[in-house]
Amino acid sequence: MSELLELFWAFARVGVLGFGGGPAMIPLIQVEVVDLRTWLTPSEFLDAFAFGNALPGPIATKMAGYTGYQVAGWAGAAAALAGIAAPTIVAMVVLFALYRRHRERDVVQRFLYGVRPVVVALLALVVWDFLPTAMAPAGLRWGSWPLWPLAGAALLLSLRTRVHPALLIVAGGVVGWLL
Amino acid sequence: MPATAPAAAPPPERDDGAALGDRLGGRLAALAVAFGKVGLFGFGGGPSFIPLIQREVEARRWLTREAFLDAFAFGNALPGPIATKLAGYVGYRVAGWLGALVALLALTVPTILAMVGLAALYVRHRDSPWVAGFLTGLRPVVIGLLVYTVVAFAPSALGPLRAWRGNLLRWGLAIGAFAAAAAFDVHPGLLILAGGLAGLLWRRA
Numbered sequence: 001m002s003e004l005l006e007l008f009w010a011f012a013r014v015g016v017l018g019f020g021g022g023p024a025m026i027p028l029i030q031v032e033v034v035d036l037r038t039w040l041t042p043s044e045f046l047d048a049f050a051f052g053n054a055l056p057g058p059i060a061t062k063m064a065g066y067t068g069y070q071v072a073g074w075a076g077a078a079a080a081l082a083g084i085a086a087p088t089i090v091a092m093v094v095l096f097a098l099y100r101r102h103r104e105r106d107v108v109q110r111f112l113y114g115v116r117p118v119v120v121a122l123l124a125l126v127v128w129d130f131l132p133t134a135m136a137p138a139g140l141r142w143g144s145w146p147l148w149p150l151a152g153a154a155l156l157l158s159l160r161t162r163v164h165p166a167l168l169i170v171a172g173g174v175v176g177w178l179l
Numbered sequence: 180m181p182a183t184a185p186a187a188a189p190p191p192e193r194d195d196g197a198a199l200g201d202r203l204g205g206r207l208a209a210l211a212v213a214f215g216k217v218g219l220f221g222f223g224g225g226p227s228f229i230p231l232i233q234r235e236v237e238a239r240r241w242l243t244r245e246a247f248l249d250a251f252a253f254g255n256a257l258p259g260p261i262a263t264k265l266a267g268y269v270g271y272r273v274a275g276w277l278g279a280l281v282a283l284l285a286l287t288v289p290t291i292l293a294m295v296g297l298a299a300l301y302v303r304h305r306d307s308p309w310v311a312g313f314l315t316g317l318r319p320v321v322i323g324l325l326v327y328t329v330v331a332f333a334p335s336a337l338g339p340l341r342a343w344r345g346n347l348l349r350w351g352l353a354i355g356a357f358a359a360a361a362a363f364d365v366h367p368g369l370l371i372l373a374g375g376l377a378g379l380l381w382r383r384a
Contacts (some may be wrong), residue, residue: 015259019368025260048294051301054310057218057290058228058262065291066298077291085283088259089267093279095253096268107379112249114378116336117349118370119252120329121356126226127325128361134318147319154323158230165230165324166220169317173222176316177309 003072004079010037011064011083018060025060029067039071060084146179206274207281209239214266214285221262222317228262230324232269233331241273244335255367262286348381 010032018025026049033039040048052062061081068080102108135151136144154168201209213235221228236242242250254264263283270282304310337353338346352374359365 017258018260019258019366047302048298051298052294054301054314055290055293055297056220056222057287058221058260060260061263061287062290062294065287066294069291069295077295081283081287081291084260085263085267085287088257088264089271089279089283091257091259092250092253092264092268093271093276095257096250096271099249099253110378110381111375112252112378113349114352114374114376114381115252115371116245116248116374117353118356118374119248119255120332120336121353122255122360122367122370123229123251123325123329123332124353124357125360126229127322127329128357130226130318130322130325134322147315150316151319151323151326154320155326156323158324158327159330165234166216168320168324169220169222169227172317172320173313174316176312176314179312179316 004075006037007068007071007076007079008083011068011080012087014060014064015084015086015088026063029060029063033063033067039067044070150175203274203277207278210270210273210278210282211285213239214270214282215289217262217266218286218289222314222321226325227317227321230321230328232262232265233328236269241269244332248332248335252371256371257368348377352377 011029014025014028014032018028030045034042034045048063048066049059052059052066055062061084064080064084065077068076068078070076072079099108103112135147150172154172157163157168158165214232217228217231217235221231233247236247237244250265250268251261254261254268257264263286266282266286267279270278270280272278274281334340337343337349343350356370356374360367360370
């Protein structure tokens with residue numbers, strides 16, 4: 001039982017202290033899992049991270065679930081997942097309740113009028129931060145030029161058709177095999 | 180960049196979750212399918228799930244673009260993984276706390292199962308060019324999808340793109356926020372706060 005509480009507590013700290021989305025939380029997870037506790041060795045952690053990146057789904061919760069399972073089985077995975085996800089979801093819902101109660105107010109409308117352009121900028125920043133990983137992967141002897149038309153084709157298809165993004169993602173992976 | 184919004188915005192969301200159609204069971208099932216898809220196809224690192232969540236949420240008319248932008252703002256201002264925050268938020272709006280739980284589990288459990296179950300297999304095949312090639316090909320697609328998301332959301336946040344001259348404050352905020360974050364690593368929560376304060380000051384006049 002104390003192990004489950006410890007898992008919940010360790011990943012709750014990661015969830016509450018980690019700003020900037022899942023990938024930004026990896027160093028915090030490493031501190032909790034490898035440095036402060038000896039749940040995983042450094043090389044086990046790196047393997048898990050590399051493997052987690054090859055699988056779909058959010059990386060922070062995958063790392064939490066995997067570590068939890070290694071420490072205490074499925075109950076451990078559940079405790080770690082609850083730790084990393086629950087506190088911030090509760091905070092999100094509380095914020096939403098406040099927003100719903102007050103959003104008709106002029107002051108909230110004016111605030112959001114200024115917030116929305118910033119949010120679009122943050123979305124554009126996601127593109128910017130992800131560009132090097134996506135367009136210039138290391139060690140490709142054929143270079144990375146075919147990746148640009150691939151990105152362009154995905155954008156064009158999204159703009160002109162209603163094709164589901166999941167289909168485009170899988171199609172991109174298949175093109176990657178063939179290249 | 181196209182002059183008009185690439186796709187028609189869906190009609191406004193119902194404020195009351197109970198008005199979203201279906202009984203509770205139907206809404207929970209829809210949440211499970213929607214976020215299960217996001218979890219299974221959100222390959223290639225952090226941001227790939229954003230276009231997927233947008234698609235599910237718009238196709239099912241759970242949130243308007245403005246409401247999605249506001250949710251993204253909250254999500255960036257709060258700590259924690261953003262995909263799970265958005266899933267919990269959408270789930271709560273559609274079907275209360277149970278909806279939040281279902282959306283979270285649908286998003287995370289399948290891939291946690293895969294991670295635990297396939298780890299040994301991965302260690303044996305980690306140097307396989309198949310895995311690397313797959314990821315290499317799908318990441319540029321994620322870039323294309325993310326650019327589409329930015330283009331799709333821009334009119335909600337910045338006004339009609341053709342009328343940019345009338346919306347200089349909003350364009351200035353967006354460009355300034357991007358520059359501040361890209362060049363000086365300014366915290367997104369601070370940028371959101373600054374944007375809101377600028378909105379308060381501007382609209383008072």
